[in-house]
Structure formats: C-alpha cells, structure tokens
Amino acid sequence: MATIPRAGSAFLLAQLGAHAAARFAERVAELDLTPPQTGLLRAVATGPGRSQQELAGYLGMPPSRLVALVDGLAARGLLERRRNPDDRRLHALHPTAEGERMLGRIGEVARAHDDELLAGLDATERETLRELLARVAGQQGLTPGVHPGYRRV
Amino acid sequence: MATIPRAGSAFLLAQLGAHAAARFAERVAELDLTPPQTGLLRAVATGPGRSQQELAGYLGMPPSRLVALVDGLAARGLLERRRNPDDRRLHALHPTAEGERMLGRIGEVARAHDDELLAGLDATERETLRELLARVAGQQGLTPGVHPGYRRV
C-alpha cells in the first residue's frame, strides 16, 4: 500500500476555510443575507460612490452577477444607486442608513463567529494565529476584505 | 460613516482557504484531476474495500454524486470496483497500482503547493501555524482528510 501523507498546512487551511465560510453563511442567513451580499455591502461602505464596474473588478466577479446582488440589496433599502450627474451612464453606489445599521449587526455576527471558531485557543495563541495568517495572506497577494469565493456563492 | 471592522481571523481563514483550494485545483488539473477526485482516491487508498455508500457518508456527498466520480477514476484505471462475493449488492472500492502511483504524484504536488503557500514563513513559523490550525480543526470537529467543499466541486 502506498504511503498516505498526512495532510499539509495548505489542506488544513482549505478545510478550515470552507468550514468557516459555511458557518458564517449559516449565521448571516439569519439576517437574510448571503456571504456575497455582505461582502458587497461592506465594499460599498468602505468606498462609497464607486461604480458597479469598479466594484465588480474589485470583488472579482462579472458585472452581470453584480447586478442581481445590487438589486437585492437595493430592494431592501440597504444601499442605493445614485445616478452620476456628470456621467449619467454610471451608477454610484452608496449605503443607506439602514445599510450601515445592518453592517453593524454583521460585525457583531462576525465577532461571535470568530469567537466560536477559535474557542480552542487562548488569547495569545489567537493573536499568533492571526498574525501568521495575515502575513501569508499578504505574501500571497490577497486583497484585504475580498473573498475569492465571492465568485461562486 | 459606520465603522468598518478589520477582518477577523475567521475571515482570513476563509479567504486563505479559498485561495489555497483554487491554487490546488489548478495544480491537480495538470494531472487531469479535480479536487474531489483526489479526495476520493485518497479516501479509497486510506481504507480500501469500503462500499460506495460508506464513502459517500464519509465524504459527505450524496451517493449519486459519488457514482460519477468513481466512473471517472475507474475509466482511467486508477481504482476498481470489486464485487463483494458475500453481498453482491456491494461494490468494494480498491485503488489500482496505477492509482497508487498517481497518489504519489498528488503527494508531490501537495508538498509543492504547501511550500508555495507558506513561502512567507520560516520553518519555525510554519510549524507553529500548522499546530494551531490542527488544534482548531480538531476542536471544530473536522474529520482529518475530508474537505467540506467536496460536496461542491
């Protein structure tokens, strides 16, 4: 029988990442949101006024996909399309007051999610893990706050 | 403007996990394999002789999905269905010699993948990260070697 190598750190990362994403999806589902929606809302609040194409490129998804996301959030009054008077082709996206309140609740959910996920580590270990992960993410060229999986729900 | 909280460790994990999974998928694509196929091949080699239903439950996917995976690997001679003489309903799955050679190459790919992903850390830091990740995975009840995302390609 061939040797079965023990799982490497990359596999552990992929495994834990999928687990964390699934649990987070469950949590935000109670706010009637999907993870891509939370990512978009957050991106809009981080840099208000950007056009949909800018955001699509930033989030790494096709513009046609973004339309449906914006439709859903706009219909719920969490963000709004403002027609740019200088260039009336563009729709500048802005969060509403309701959207910012929702973002606050998302933040609470994210904190609770973090706590649950890292329940097995003490404060020092959590900080160590966080610092190592941030270093790896930076070295791999990942954009902070942008989840590659936003391309697929 | 509302406060935009910095991304927590859970988000970093999800982000890095998706990145690692995507890069791994690219790498094994050069062996004409998908990640679920490598997971199945590995599971078969780890515990040969198991039935398809056992494996489906173990990997967390519906049996109908496993059929297509087994078909693909069996057609390429990487594993084989052996009819159990005691219970001829069951198909015991076994890796072929070719399958075990392939598993060796997958191991090499996985090692290279690990090295690339952790290029920003030295040996000590890698070991620390690995130990922390393993602790979290264990505490979260994840089955070693089983990727939750196997359910979706």
Add this chain to the structure above:
DNA sequence: CTGTAATCGTTACAAGTGCGAACGATTATC
C-alpha cells in the same frame, strides 16, 4: 419456504445557478 421489506448502486429528471454575449442608453473621440 415464500413473500415482503430493506439495502445497494444506478439512472432519469428537474431545478437552480452563473457566465458570456448581445442590447439600449450615454458619452468620448475625431
């Protein structure tokens, strides 16, 4: 022993989803 219920693997079907290409509206270019 016999007929019924349960199990295994497989297949067929249906639903959902995301991407790429065309489209109308608007603007830049020459």
Add this chain to the structure above:
DNA sequence: GATAATCGTTCGCACTTGTAACGATTACAG
C-alpha cells in the same frame, strides 16, 4: 456631427447537483 467606446442590464445557454424512482440483491417474518 458621426462613429466608436463604455456602462448597466437582460437574455439564453450550459453546467451542475440533489431528489426520486428503478432493477438487483439480500434480510426478515411468518
């Protein structure tokens, strides 16, 4: 002032996946 380019949107297509039925085989009940 005419043409090309850009933005947001929509449409159609292809793909994938889970549920439910199906045949084959086995366990069980009477």
